[in-house]
Amino acid sequence: MFNDRLDPLADYPFRKLAALLDPIQPVCNDAPVMLSVGEPQNQPPAFIKDVLSENAHLWNKYPPALATPAYRQAVADWLTMRYKLPAGFVDPDRNIVPVPGTREPLFMLALVAIPQSKGGGRPVVLMPSPSYHVYRGAAMAANAESVYLPATAESNFLPDPATVSKAVLDRTAICYLCTPSNPQGTMGDLAYLKSWIKLAREHDFVLAVDECYAEIYDVQPPSGALEACAALGDGPYGTAMDNVVVFHSLSKRSSAPGLRAGFMAGDARVMARYAELIGYACTPMPLPIVAAATAVWRDEAHVAVNQKMYRGNFDIATRLLDGKAGYFRPQAGFFLWLDVGDGEATCARLWKEAAIRTIPGAYMAVPDAKGVNPGAPYIRVALVYDNDVTEEALGRLARAL
Numbered sequence: 001m002f003n004d005r006l007d008p009l010a011d012y013p014f015r016k017l018a019a020l021l022d023p024i025q026p027v028c029n030d031a032p033v034m035l036s037v038g039e040p041q042n043q044p045p046a047f048i049k050d051v052l053s054e055n056a057h058l059w060n061k062y063p064p065a066l067a068t069p070a071y072r073q074a075v076a077d078w079l080t081m082r083y084k085l086p087a088g089f090v091d092p093d094r095n096i097v098p099v100p101g102t103r104e105p106l107f108m109l110a111l112v113a114i115p116q117s118k119g120g121g122r123p124v125v126l127m128p129s130p131s132y133h134v135y136r137g138a139a140m141a142a143n144a145e146s147v148y149l150p151a152t153a154e155s156n157f158l159p160d161p162a163t164v165s166k167a168v169l170d171r172t173a174i175c176y177l178c179t180p181s182n183p184q185g186t187m188g189d190l191a192y193l194k195s196w197i198k199l200a201r202e203h204d205f206v207l208a209v210d211e212c213y214a215e216i217y218d219v220q221p222p223s224g225a226l227e228a229c230a231a232l233g234d235g236p237y238g239t240a241m242d243n244v245v246v247f248h249s250l251s252k253r254s255s256a257p258g259l260r261a262g263f264m265a266g267d268a269r270v271m272a273r274y275a276e277l278i279g280y281a282c283t284p285m286p287l288p289i290v291a292a293a294t295a296v297w298r299d300e301a302h303v304a305v306n307q308k309m310y311r312g313n314f315d316i317a318t319r320l321l322d323g324k325a326g327y328f329r330p331q332a333g334f335f336l337w338l339d340v341g342d343g344e345a346t347c348a349r350l351w352k353e354a355a356i357r358t359i360p361g362a363y364m365a366v367p368d369a370k371g372v373n374p375g376a377p378y379i380r381v382a383l384v385y386d387n388d389v390t391e392e393a394l395g396r397l398a399r400a401l
């Protein structure tokens with residue numbers, strides 16, 4: 001009855017986490033705190049409610065595949081401002097596809113960008129290990145071979161382009177990168193992004209850069225892949241945004257994962273193909289949500305408030321955890337990546353002794369050729385609550401560690 005392509009998805013990280021922790025009853029009287037899920041716990045800007053109600057007459061409309069010109073323009077303006085792109089570099093009609101958050105297009109991209117065969121063999125999808133599980137799901141759905149690139153401390157927790165063989169690059173259809181990285185919170189600079197873009201053009205694959213944590217940063221705003229495209233300019237391997245697609249959403253930037261609003265941007269050829277797929281298989285944003293999301297992309301004040309809260313959480317983490325469990329202050333994102341020796345055992349113990357739920361790093365990674373899971377020594381801790389809750393939760397975590 002079922003195809004076996006998606007069977008391996010049974011090891012979905014949160015299902016494994018439930019199997020590990022649900023049988024355990026915490027033995028402490030403190031209220032449980034969920035630091036396992038990367039879901040912002042503060043509220044998005046209040047003006048969303050007003051815009052939604054002003055546009056409530058639009059709920060009877062089928063959502064247009066490409067949202068509205070106003071939405072695409074707001075996104076193009078935001079990209080241009082945020083990454084200091086040349087005026088006119090982003091064409092809102094050719095380079096932007098509105099999406100209901102980034103999970104759907106990160107997965108669906110595989111349906112448009114993976115051919116039957118590539119470089120004379122089975123297409124390859126490159127992705128960091130550990131990384132967001134959806135990249136792997138996308139590769140499986142398209143019957144491509146997943147090649148996991150170690151994202152370890154030695155390479156600033158980012159996949160090193162120099163480690164991929166020419167034979168594999170020739171078969172590569174998509175390479176997923178995530179910067180700032182989930183789970184570790186490091187980021188690739190312009191030189192790093194440029195080297196991947198050159199490879200993508202040389203071997204004609206789609207470089208899919210997940211930038212959904214781009215607005216949650218400590219000191220330095222993360223570089224973006226479109227910024228790297230603009231800096232590269234036209235060259236021997238292509239022009240403008242060739243082979244590059246970036247993914248952004250309001251889920252983290254604006255604490256609005258429930259709004260389901262985002263965009264993909266980049267290579268006009270990929271955008272055109274993806275726009276065709278939307279008519280068959282995707283869920284465009286409803287028009288009242290498009291109106292609200294347009295206003296949210298145009299507002300920066302609430303983003304600064306969010307950033308201040310996350311910086312406060314990292315101040316607390318640095319005070320309570322510095323010198324423990326390989327703690328390092330992430331450059332961006334809202335996760336701690338703690339080297340606890342045995343992530344699974346520590347995660348179970350933290351739940352039992354301190355009622356703090358985290359996720360073992362192993363669940364976000366895949367064993368390498370030698371059978372070593374690069375995430376195994378780690379736990380991921382999501383700092384998604386306000387400073388008071390974070391102080392209390394990390395205090396308990398630090399004592400239990």
Ligand SMILES: Cc1ncc(COP(=O)(O)O)c(C=O)c1O
Nearest residue numbers: 038101102103132182212249251
């Ligand atoms: C690395 C990464 N990419 C993409 C997503 C998808 O988020 P959304 O669909 O809300 O944009 C998530 C969500 O947690 C994530 O952690």
